[in-house]
Amino acid sequence: MANTNFDYDLFVIGGGSGGVRAARVAAGEYGAKVALAEDDRYGGTCVIRGCVPKKLMVFASGYANVVDEAKCYGWDLTEGPFDWHGFKTRLNTELDRLEGVYRNLLAGSGVDTYDQRAKLKDAHTVELADGTTKTAKHILVATGGRPIRPDIPNAELGIVSDDIFHLEKLPKSILIIGGGYIASEFACILNGLGVEVTQYYRGAQILRGFDEEARGLVAESMRENGVDLHVGTNILEMSLLADHKDGAMPTQSDAAMGASVQQAQDIHTQSSGANAGRKGPIWVKSTTGGEKVFDMVLFATGRDPASTDMGLEELGVKLGRKGQIEVDEYSQTAVPSVYAIGDVTDRVNLTPVAIREGMAFVQTVFGANPTPVDHDLIASAIFTQPEMGTVGLSEEDAREQEEIEVYSTSFRPMQSAFAEKSDRVLMKLVVSKKDRTVLGCHIVAPNAGEMIQLAGIAVKARLTKEQFDATCAVHPTMSEELVTMRNPTRTA
The missing domain is CATH 3.30.390.30 (FAD/NAD-linked reductase, C-terminal dimerisation domain)
Structure with a gap:
């Protein structure tokens, strides 16, 4: 099926779930000559820094109340401290295994892989980070999204969701900024693992866009389980406590609400975070006037499509306000040879949806069966x-x-x-x-x-x-x- 005018029939940029599925099905089932470039780990956000490790952390945090509940059912279990290092070791082993599965699926389907960043040079040419170029009849962008930090002074002191999985040790206290599903999930996870969790959300109720009655019960349950949830509240200022004014602590009553200095100094900023090498407690002032000190601040304030510096707009691919690639119902961009699927299009940002979009793309382009993507009634x-x-x-x-x-x-x-x-x-x-x-x-x-x-x-x-x-x-x-x-x- 290969077109002799091009190096490949299809070049996929992005090794997440959607891109990998499209690449291996196009190659394995339709006989297309396919290549894929990925500058990070194969598996993408879901497998490496999202759904999979997060769900394993959900499982881990769920054991927090097992001992007390088991006693009511006749069991005498011994409660012990959570071993973050032991769990993290097993977690990384599992992620390595899953990444290997993704690589093997591509290799088994005959897909050429390039472990480097790629961008578009023209409508049929991809330029790799090493300067080499590859041509393709069709190009599929499946680069996903990335977490963002708010535009406030010292925002680099905080971590984002990607950093959670690389922490060498858990903080004793953390402030989570945001009210979406990522912020709320990590609030529950870390609370279950024994971290003192405070959550700020600027809106009237967390989980905006979901059913009001349902999200109200979730918020109520989070508070009952120990999450210090504040709605109608946002972060106003933040700094290292040592840099705050003359380094003095807030008033004793305020300090008691957060971590003590001694506790905070036990937590060192993780090498994977944006504020690598810095340590010490973080002083935060909220929009409601409160001041607290935390070991760590996590920004879970949204994600942007990973579409920057890819040569898209120069080529004529249209981008939306957030940087999302605009596509039609067949995932085709304004440039006929360029398609896009998954979170980079900011349609329905779920892994199974990206996989379905990838399958619909393959059926449309290689199966001679134009298949629009069905985004209706997704659970x-x-x-x-x-x-x-x-x-x-x-x-x-x-x-x-x-x-x-x-x-x-x-x-x-x-x-x-x-x-x-x-x-x-x-x-x-x-x-x-x-x-x-x-x-x-x-x-x-x-x-x-x-x-x-x-x-x-x-x-x-x-x-x-x-x-x-x-x-x-x-x-x-x-x-x-x-x-x-x-x-x-x-x-x-």
Whole structure:
């Protein structure tokens, strides 16, 4: 199938989940001559510095309350300190294994790989960091995104989410700035691992854009579990405590709210962070006037598409306000030979979506089967404690669209109730009054991610509330409530 006018039929820039899938399927199933360039580790954000290591940290943090709960079930377990070094060693071993899997998949499909940065020189030419060039009939940009720091003085003192996985030791206290899923997930993770966690979010409630009732329960649970969550609050100033004025501490009452100087001096800035080589406590002043001292500050204030310095705009590829590559429904840019998928397009920034976009691209370009990407009714999970699973419309969005009925129940599940824990869960369906279709499903509960995957099938199939009701319950489970709620909680 190779086109003799080019070195390759396809050149992929980016070795994350979407780019790797597109490259190996194009080569392995369609016989295309394919190359891929990646200047970091293969596997991308998800495998190396996102979904996978984060989920393993979620698992680790979930053991924090096992000892007390086990006693209620007749077990006598011994509680011990969390071993960050031991966990991190096993974590890195697993990430190395997964990166090897990605490399082997590419090699097994006959994809040529270049371990260096690549940029576009023209519509059919890629320039590698070593100065060599490669030509291709089609170029696919799958460079993902990167975390950003706010534009405030001394922001370099803080770390970003990528740095968490490289910490040599955990801080005793941390301030997390942000209210999205990354900020909230790491607040729960670090809290579970024994770190004193404070979280600032400038908005009225964390997890903006998700169902109001669901995110409210998550916030309530986070506070009950020990996260010092402040909404309507942002960071105003920050500096090393030693650089703050004459190095004096804030008042004793304020200092007591944060880490002590002795504790903070035990934490040295990690070599992987932006503030490498600097150490000591960080003084922070909030927009509400409070002053605290923390061992560490984590900025989880968003991510930008990784599209800079790639020669895109010079070539005629259009970029959006955040730097996202603008594409059509077939992931094609304004330059016909250049396509883009995944987080760099800032459509739906989820790994399974990037993989689907990659598959649709291959079917369109190499399978002679134009395949638009389906971004409708995508289920997702937020791995807070408890987890939130969601698919379809929130109650608020559905209400703006049409008349609805809401079926919602919140309760203490059997496992928690028996252990005399106050943890509550939420099961919620948003239903169209007009045709009875289930427009949205929202779950806040342990393992909500597992539950929403299956509920997502039903919502994607556009089943009605009556079809849910006709499904026999599995008892005793939390999720049986999804098929046993007969009367609406409210209408709108």
